[in-house]
Amino acid sequence: MSADWRARAACVGEDPELFFPVVEEGPLCEDQVAAAKAVCGRCAVRDACLEWSTTHIHVGIAGGLTAEERRAARAESLAPRPGRIRQPSPREDIRAAGLALLKRGESNQDVAVRCGVTDRTVERWRAAISA
Ligand code: SF4
Numbered sequence: 001m002s003a004d005w006r007a008r009a010a011c012v013g014e015d016p017e018l019f020f021p022v023v024e025e026g027p028l029c030e031d032q033v034a035a036a037k038a039v040c041g042r043c044a045v046r047d048a049c050l051e052w053s054t055t056h057i058h059v060g061i062a063g064g065l066t067a068e069e070r071r072a073a074r075a076e077s078l079a080p081r082p083g084r085i086r087q088p089s090p091r092e093d094i095r096a097a098g099l100a101l102l103k104r105g106e107s108n109q110d111v112a113v114r115c116g117v118t119d120r121t122v123e124r125w126r127a128a129i130s131a
Contacts, residue, residue, distance in 0.1 A: 010043035020060040031100040033066060035114070037099030040064035042116050064093065098125050 006012075011019065018039070022030045040046055041064060050063025054070045063070065098115045106114075108122040115122075 005045040005048040008045050009049065010039050014039055019047065019062065031097075032094065033061060034097040034100045035063040037064055037093035038115050041091070041093040052088075095125065098122060100131060102126055102129055 009120035017034045018032065020038075021029045023029045030099075034065075040049070040061065043049065043064070046064050050065065053065075054074055057070075059067050065073070088105065094115050098111050098117065098121075099116060101111045102108075102122070102125060108119055108126065109130070111117075111125075112119050112122045
């Protein structure tokens with residue numbers, strides 16, 4: 001893949017701070033990580049980003065993984081070959097982000113826009129929370 005993959009990144013236009021949680025654990029951190037991973041989950045250049053970020057970015061969320069997850073992958077000598085790394089499913093990431101946003105009180109419409117899903121999907125997520 002050419003070096004211009006960054007121009008096609010889903011995070012272009014997102015608040016960069018989303019990818020760098022200010023706290024290291026707890027619900028706020030989990031929400032932020034889930035929201036950042038949801039952006040990565042719909043990114044067309046995630047594989048290229050993961051390959052590059054595994055060796056070049058040592059903090060924050062990139063390539064759909066946290067810095068700790070990238071370190072673990074590197075330590076296992078699985079990186080930088082994304083196809084060999086057990087990556088969380090992008091759908092799981094987006095669903096987790098959506099559930100976190102709903103639990104925080106965001107409206108269905110806002111969650112749909114932020115997660116890039118239909119209103120019907122958000123309704124299913126809300127029903128799952130209520131069940
Ligand atoms: S995978 Fe995530 S961090 Fe990497 S370019 Fe895509 S959206 Fe940005």
